[in-house]
Amino acid sequence: MLKAEIREISIINNDNQKTLLRDIYFTVDYNSIYTILGENGSGKSTLIKSLTMLTDKKVFRIDGNIFWNNQNLIHTSDEALTLIRKNQIRYVFQDCVNSFDPLKRMNYYFGKMAEDEKHLNELLEYFNLPDKNELGKLYPYELSGGMAQRVAIVLAAVAKPKLLILDEPTSAADTAIINLLIFFLRDYVSKENNSVLIVTQDLLFAKKVSDKTAEIKNSTLTEFQAFRMLE
Known part of the structure; x- marks a missing residue:
């Protein structure tokens, strides 16, 4: 499905280049x-933004290959990338x-991103x-952080999508919502060859939801393995 072979992600500032x-x-x-x-x-x-080239090409440099169903996203046109992200x-x-x-207002996003109204x-x-x-009448700034996070997950x-990528999905959620999210994600990946990639600091959430975990440490990624509490 998704295969990353990234030798280096670096940031360019004037003539200087720093490895991230x-x-x-x-x-x-x-x-x-x-x-x-x-x-x-x-x-x-x-890292997760780099997977579909969402980083600013003028600032970030990605050296390597990122394959999505055998298509190298690093060499894919912006138009094709937009369709993949959609x-x-x-x-x-x-x-x-x-x-x-x-x-x-949120109605704009519902109309643009949610074709299946029943779902x-x-x-x-x-x-x-x-x-x-009711929700569609509101502007984003009228939502609490937790509501905005849940709306974003829904959208x-x-x-x-075949791959759902979540960045700190529990940062604005209480225990009840976290449990709903866990059950939702477990059900989501049980169907139609779907997968989920999460980045988080929440070890307890990771333990409950993950099939495999890895850790970014010293600017590199450890090997993914069946969950264990990382020290």
């Missing part, structure tokens, strides 16, 4: 939840409120959110 991550090699298989653990500033978000790989970023345009309403209800009509999942 190196020797990142892993494969995300079907019907599994993979979790990458790491401290703040370890490069987790940079239909096959969906993201939920940590700062969900600011990932939305503050000038657009959308089912997901909103599952995650204890108001229905589409990503409603497209039924």
Whole structure:
């Protein structure tokens, strides 16, 4: 499904180049939840953005290969990447409120990203959110951090992507919502060859939800393995 062979991710500042991550090699298989653990500033978000070339090409340099169903995303056109992100790989970023345009009501996103209205309403209800009509009247800044995070998860999942990528998905969630998310993700990867990739600092969540985990340490990624509490 997804295979990363990244020799180096570096940041370019004027004529200087600094290595952020190196020797990142892993494969995300079907019907599994993979979790990458790491401290703040370890490069987790940079890594997942690099997987579909979401990093700014003027600032970041990726040396290696990233294959999605045998297609090398590093050498894929921007137009094709946009379609892949829309239909096959969906993201939920940590700062969900600011990932939305503050000038657009949520109805804009429902219309643009959720073609299956029945499935959308089912997901909103599952995650204890108001229905589409009520929620759609609100601007992003009128949502709490937890609501924005759940809405972002719903908008990503409603497209039924083959790979769902979540950045710190429990950062604004209470215990009840975390448990709902765990059950949802376990069910999600049991169907239609779907997979999930998570980056987080939440060890307890990782233990409950993951099939395999790895850790970013010293600017590189350990090998993915069946979950164990990493020291």
